[in-house]
Amino acid sequence: MKSYLGQLAAVSLMAIALGGCAHTPYEEPVAAVEAPVTKTYTAEQFFQSTSYSVGSPAGFNFSPDGSHILINSDASGVFNAYVLPVGGGDPVALTTSGDNATFGASFFPNDGRLLYTADKGGDELNHLFVRGEDGSVRDLTPGDKVKASFAGWSGDGDTFYVTTNERDPAAFDLYAYDADTYERSRVFTNEGAFSVDAISDDGRWVALSKAISSADSDLYIVDLESDDPQPVLITEHEGNISHGIYTFTRENDALIYATNEHGEFNEAWRYDLASGEKSRVIEEDWDVSFVQYSPSGRYRISAVNEDALTALTILDTLTDREMTLDGVPEGSLGSIRFDPEESRIAFTVTSDTSPTDIYVADLASGSARRLTTALNPAIDEDDLVTATVARFASYDGVEIPGILYRPKGASAENPAPMVVFVHGGPGGQTRRGYRAAIQHLVNNGYAVYGINNRGSSGYGKTFFHMDDKRHGDVDLKDVVASKDFLQGLDWVADDRIAVMGGSYGGYMTAAALAFHPEVFDAGVNIFGVTNWVRTLESIPPWWGSFRDALFDEMGDPATDAERHRAISPLFHADKIVKPMLVVQGANDPRVLQVESDELVEAVRANGVPVEYVLFPDEGHGFRRKENRITASEAYLKFLDEHIGR
Secondary structure (H helix, E strand, O other), rough: OOOOOOOOOOOOOHOHHHHHHOOOOOOOOOOOOOOOOOOOHHHHHHHOOOEEEEOOOOOOOOOOOOOOOEEEEOOOOEEEEEEEEEOOOEEEEOOOOOOOOOEEEOOOOOOOOOOEEEEEHHHOOOEEEEEEEOOOEEEOOOOOOOOEEEEEEEOOOOOOEEEEEEEOEEEEEEEEEEEOOOOEEEEEEOOOOEEEEEEOOOOOEEEEEEEEEOOOOOEEEEOOOOOOOOOOOOOOOOOOOOOOOOEOOOOOOEEEEEEEEOOOEEEEEEEEOOOOOEEEEOOOOOOOOEEOOOOOOOOEEEEEEOOOOOEEEEEEEOOOOOOOOOOOOOOOOEEEEEEEOOOOOEEEEEEOEEEEEEEEEEOOOOOEOOOOOOOOOOOOOOOOOOOOEEEOOOOOOEEEEEEEOOOOOOOOOOEEEEEEEOOOOOOOOOOOOOOOHHHHHHOOOOOEEOOOOOOOOOOOOOHOOOOOOOOOOHHHHHHHHHHHHHHHOOOOOEOOOOEEEEEEHHHHHHHHHHHHHOOOOOOEOOOOOOOOOHHHOOOOOOHHHHHHHHHHHOHHHHHHHOOOOOOHHHHHOOOOOOEEEEEEEOOOOOOOHHHHHHHHHHHOOOOOOOOEEOOOOOEOOOOOOOHHHHHHHHHHHHHHHOOOO
């Protein structure tokens, strides 16, 4: 793991030809200027679109009779679990929380019970609950400081697995629950700072990963049927090599895992559980994002992160032929779930101009049907903008990719103000796909460039590690260098360019204003780190297994506090001279509220305009629709005031 503040993946360096894929400098698309938008929309209209997702990949997502799909939706304003009729019709709520985001994990295999997770106000202390057929609810993982996760089912459906940190706040043990009585037993005691990543269908094998550093990790196997079930290392190696877990085969004879041992990108490999032999399964010019199998093992689903867009493959292993799906729009496909008969799949599709929708497809014919319409019907999709991938040469010649949104009507005669959007992480990636807040800005006349600065995932391991222990330096210089590239586009208002980001991107925003105070004209800091000394010392206990890897990348606060202080915007806030908006959740366990409180106070002392939006019922990321609307309105109002349209 490389990232504390956000999810990670493995990644690359353009300077060494991006895994053999050559790229040319950005060129404007032919006939790029489109007619101005005839209608603009409010933040409320954008967020009145519905967010959909399906249940856990480790769970049963079709009802036992195959007639419904378990989904999650924020249609009520708060995420809840629903059942969606496969034949068509409106989702029906299974949970009705009015405050805490609630997510369905799995149906039970033979009846109408439901497993779901929820935390309190974004504190990330998720519990696992069971909803009975009569609507009664039981907390299966009680405790004030407990964090729990659903970990899957046994192949026979008699047992489900749960990880919790109740024994040790920094370690997640694995428990097996009886599906009828909910009696449980601890089947693996995690005393080695492992991540429990997969359990075989027969319940015999557990796959573990362990981070050694930000560039190095190992995999272990535990045989629960042995006399002494201890982790056995299966990835002996020298040097920095990252590994990850995809899945066990349905035959329970092999583990499919990720490794970048053989090149810049993650490949899928097979480890034979009996012989220990290893063999390559999938090799691509991009990271293999995931591999999964249908219940019988007949179908193998895999995907690659192809230039910030998910490319999916469905392989029929009986015929060795790739399947095609008809009736699916261009976009990223994911969250593949099989029905009990293995005759249909449910999946999600996300495009630049449409939020995630849920589809179902017949495996025999490949014919797909759309089951949801997430985009608010008040919005004409033709008014929204499809993004392009744009690269530029940074300050030292390294090629930096990004996702560029050009407002309709933007031209040399009518240049658009620009927002440089920095993703979270460190080690995240701005990807293609719908984001309501970004489309809201673009629809209202702002260009947006989602920069994937060095240290971003998705572009090979060299690029991924170029910022290790150089955060707030080389990666920040990429963000600063993007301004020259963007000013070279004749449809960009070169004197009205702001910087914006959330989490690590919020840190980069504040850092840009503090360390390069004259570059950007304004900044939007969304729950960004301002004091690395405090942040690294206050890591939540459940991140304990990633502590060493994080310190390897960012530096140990016990020895690197001076450098951490040097890159922390809070201690240099006297240099900030450009307007700033700060948005924060009061329950954030990763970036504490005090981080934003102190920065706002310090910058106001400079006499600089600062606006502060604090949500008392949110954590690290905003789950409540009303708060997302408020935040998006604040972004637009602030930018209108300081860089105009």
